[in-house]
Ligand SMILES: CC(C)[C@H](C(=O)O)[C@@H](O)C(=O)O
């Protein structure tokens with residue numbers, strides 16, 4: 001329905017030209033798109049609907065400036081800033097209180113809204129589908145086209161519904177649910193599909209957890225992810241700076257209440273999960289689909305039933321320095337990272353802080369917390385969470401992508417084993433040779449304290 005409402009013209013049997021309502025940019029890809037737009041002598045058609053931020057390359061050290069650890073980084077920041085100013089685009093710059101990771105700040109500012117189309121030259125744009133928006137990641141050339149015309153051609157995706165009923169158990173989060181789904185469906189499991197997450201478990205998630213779930217749909221290779229908006233969505237958005245206000249809010253609300261897809265809608269593919277079956281998860285390999293329950297052992301190539309080829313399996317295990325059948329619980333780690341557009345919002349930090357409070361990270365372990373936005377950071381500081389993190393031995397950073405993605409600057413180092421609340425564990429994702437284990441923020445916190453991969457439900461040897 002959302003798709004049809006945005007069709008400007010059907011180009012052929014499976015491609016449409018869609019109207020774009022919102023465009024988000026970041027300094028890694030946004031400045032480049034604006035520059036080539038200029039070179040082509042074109043203009044930004046609707047600067048009021050375009051928003052930009054600095055998140056990918058900008059450092060996250062306290063006292064940061066335009067100078068970046070990445071040798072060529074400053075040029076990206078400058079290009080983004082100059083491009084935004086030239087075209088009258090709202091930029092959440094370095095020292096702006098609204099700065100942060102693009103997919104964190106868009107909802108925070110009320111830029112993404114139910115029923116809109118939103119694109120960004122970034123693969124995790126489907127995070128924002130949690131608001132009932134049609135949000136998808138595009139390339140730089142597409143961004144250029146969208147900037148100039150507020151339209152974009154797109155191949156019509158098929159619909160997949162993933163229904164999750166029941167309730168998540170104690171210490172089990174949306175991140176664990178996402179990792180379980182990806183481990184079952186595989187990293188290409190939703191290629192060509194737009195995934196609608198539905199069911200009582202999804203309804204029961206708050207907006208931040210819904211964003212975590214939709215964020216990870218990228219790791220299923222989905223075109224996009226979407227959750228039907230409901231009262232939880234509306235309550236989150238009300239009063240946000242760019243959300244409609246007054247009579248416009250009332251009108252918007254009435255329209256949004258009509259958006260949710262009817263229960264008997266037909267989907268090309270349906271999957272069902274029971275939330276009660278989900279355990280805290282951790283990844284063992286170099287793809288998000290290489291994930292298992294925390295207390296399981298590293299699978300053998302045989303037990304994966306061909307879903308991971310022998311060569312990929314051997315390579316992943318060698319990279320991660322693991323062996324088949326080995327338990328992951330208790331495995332010594334070098335570092336812990338809490339951040340990224342998957343898990344860096346206030347509720348993520350609160351849950352991690354509950355575990356860290358009054359405890360210290362293991363001696364010699366490097367632990368870093370990077371709030372997803374300057375607003376999240378300020379909110380956390382107002383609640384005293386920064387103290388909890390710092391007292392526990394965590395570095396407390398400025399907002400940005402930071403070590404979710406090695407931007408050519410900071411890294412944990414080769415062979416370092418990191419438990420991370422991020423979304424990708426590809427080879428060298430967090431720096432050349434770094435070994436990443438994906439998990440929830442609470443698992444990262446519990447592991448940081450233990451100095452080993454640990455269960456967040458069992459702290460200091462007793463049930464938490
Ligand atoms: C650098 C950027 C374009 C990239 C993306 O597209 O997603 C990054 O955000 C990532 O998570 O890998």
Ligand code: SF4
Nearest residue numbers: 124340341401404405
């Ligand atoms: S936090 Fe990580 S996944 Fe998210 S946009 Fe930044 S680099 Fe990409």
